[in-house]
Amino acid sequence: MGTSYNWAILGAGHIARKFAADLKLLPNARLYAVGSRSSDRANEFAGEFGIEKACGSYGELAADPKVDIVYIASRHTGHYRDTMLCLEQGKHVLCEKPAAMNGRQLEKMVMLARSKKLFFMEALWTRFLPSFRKVKELVDSGAIGEMRIIEADFCLNVPHNPEHRIWNPDAGGGSLLDIGIYPLFAAMTLGSPVSVITANAKLDDNGIDTFCSMQCAHEKGERSLLYSTITTGGRNELLLHGSNGQLLLNSWWHTPTSIDLLRADCATEHLTFNIPGNGYQYEAAEVMRCLIEGKTESPQWSTGHSKRLMELLDSVRQQTGIRYPEEVEVV
Template identity: 45%
Template sequence: MSKIYNWAVLGCGKIAKKFVNDLKLLPNAKLYAAASRDLNRAQDFANELGFEKAYGSYKEMVKDPNVDVVYIATPHSHHFEHTMLCLEHKKAVLCEKAFAMNQHEVAQMIQCAKENNTFLMEAFWTMFQPSFQKALEIINSGELGKLKMVRSDFAFNAEFNEEKRLYNVKLGGGSLLDIGIYPVFAALSTLGVPDLIKTSADFSSTGSEESIQMIFKYKGGEMASLSSSFAVHSPVQSEFCCEKGYVILHPRWFTPTDLTVWKGDEERKLIPNETKEGAGYQYEAKHVMECLDSGLIESPKMTWKMSEDLIQTLDRIRIDAGIFFPNHDEKLFF
C-alpha cells in the first residue's frame, strides 16, 4: 500500500485548479494545504477544492511539518524563489514550467535539491501523457526509420492586457516561456539539443515577445520547425517525420490525445486517446509519488538533465531573438 502524501499548492491560480482536480483522482494524494499571499484567496481556493488548510503566507506553509510535497504554480518569475524556499525546508517540489527564468536559476535549484536531499521535478506533464509516450516508443523503435524533421506549434489569440502575466516581462511574459516551451520540448525529447538555432520574433508594445518562429539544425541533417504565438490560432499539433513514415500527435498534442502513424504504403493508423478521465495532470503527480515511495530525489523520466537542456535551449533562443527579462538576465546577456 502506497503512502498517503499530503499535497500543498503554492499559488492558487487557474493551472493550480486544473492540477488539483486531477490530483483528486489519485487515492494516495491528500489535498492538505493551499497557500497564497492573500489569505482570503487561499481560503476560497481551499474551500472550493476541498483542502484541509489554507495559508496566507508561503513561509508559514513550508514550516508545517505535515506537508509532504508542494506543487508550485506561481508565475515563471517566482519559480526560483519559491522552489528554493520549499527545498530549504525539505519539502518535495513539483514546479511548473518554465522551471525558472534562466539556466543559472535552474542550476541553483538542482544544487539545492542535492544539498537538502529533497525531491525536485519540473512539472512537464506532456512527458507523462500516454499518447506522447506512445509516440516516443514508435519513433525510438526505428520502425519508421530515422527521425529527420519535427514540426510543432502552439498558438492562440490572447486578449492583450499589459498588466496580465502573458504580456508582463517582469513576470516572464511572452509566448516562449508560456507556450513555446512545448514545441521546444517536442524537439529536445526526440532530436536532442540542436547544434544551431535561428529565430524570428515579434514583440508587443510592452516589450514582451508575442510571436516566435524557431528553426533547429543538427549535424546529422535533422531539423525542427517550431512556433508559438499569442496573436493567432494554430492547429496545435506535432509532426515527427521519419525516413519511412511519420507520427502525428493531434491537437492539442501535449495533452492526452489521438495519434496517427503512417509507414510506407500502409494505411494510416489512428491510435485513439486512452485517457478516460481527468485532463492529464494526474500522470505526473502519480509519478512524483512513485519517486517518493522509492526514496528518489530526481525523476528517472523528467530528469534534471532534461530540465537543464530545456532551459539552456530556451536561453539560446532568447539570446538569438533578443528576449530579455529585467532583474533576471544580467548574467545571461552581459
C-alpha cells in the same frame, strides 16, 4: 494502499485549480494544504477543494511539517524564489514550467535540491501523458524509421490585456516561456540531441515576444521547425517525418488524445486515448513513484533535461532580444 503523501499547492491561481482537481484521481495523494499571498484566496481555494489547511503566506505553507510535496503553481517569475523557499524547508518540489527564468536560477535550484537530497522536477506534464509516452515509444522503436523533420507549433490567441501575465514583462510574459517551451521540449524529447538552435522573434513595445520561431539542427542530422504565438490560433499539431513514415499528434498535440501513424506503405493507424481529468495526475503520480523508489529525480524528465531545455530557451532569448526586468532574473 501503500505509501501516501501530503501535497500542498503554492499559488491559488488558474493552473492550481486544474492540478487540484486531478490530484483527487490519485488514491495515494492527499491535497492537504494550499498557500496564497492572500488568506481570503487560500480559504476560498481550500473550501473549493476540501483542503484541510489554508495558509495566508507561502512561508507558512513551506514551514508546515505535515507537507511532503509542494506543487509550485505561481507565475514564471516566482518559480525560483518559491522553489528555493520550499526546498530550504525540506519539501520535495514539483515546479510548473518554465522551471525558472534562466539557467542560472535553475542551476541554484538543482544544487539546493541535491544538497538536501530532495526530489525536484519541472512540471512538464506532457512527458507523462500515456499518449505522449506512446509516441516516444513508437519513435524509439523505429516505427517511422530515422527521424528527418520535427514540426510543431503552439498558438494561442490571447486578446491584448496588460493585466494578463502573458502580456506582462514583469510576469515573464510572451510566447516563448509560456507555450514555445512545448515545441522545444518535443524536439528535445523526440529527436536526437539539439546541436544548434537559431531563432527569430517579433517583439511588441514592451519587449513581449508575440511570435517566436526556432529551428534546430540535431546531432543525427534531423531538423526541427518550431513556432509559437499569442496573437492567433493555429494548427497546434506535431508532425514527425521519418525515413519510413510519419506520426501526427493531433490538436492539441501537447495533450494528445489521438495520433495517426502513417507508414511508408500508406497503411494508417489511428490511435485514441482516453485521458481522465485534465491530465496532470500523471506527473504527480511520477513524483510519488520516484519517491517510493528513493529517487530524487525522474529519469523521464530529469533536472538534466530541464537544464538543457533552459539552455535552449536562454539561447533563443539571447538571439532574439527577449528580455525581462532585472529583478525577475536575479539569483
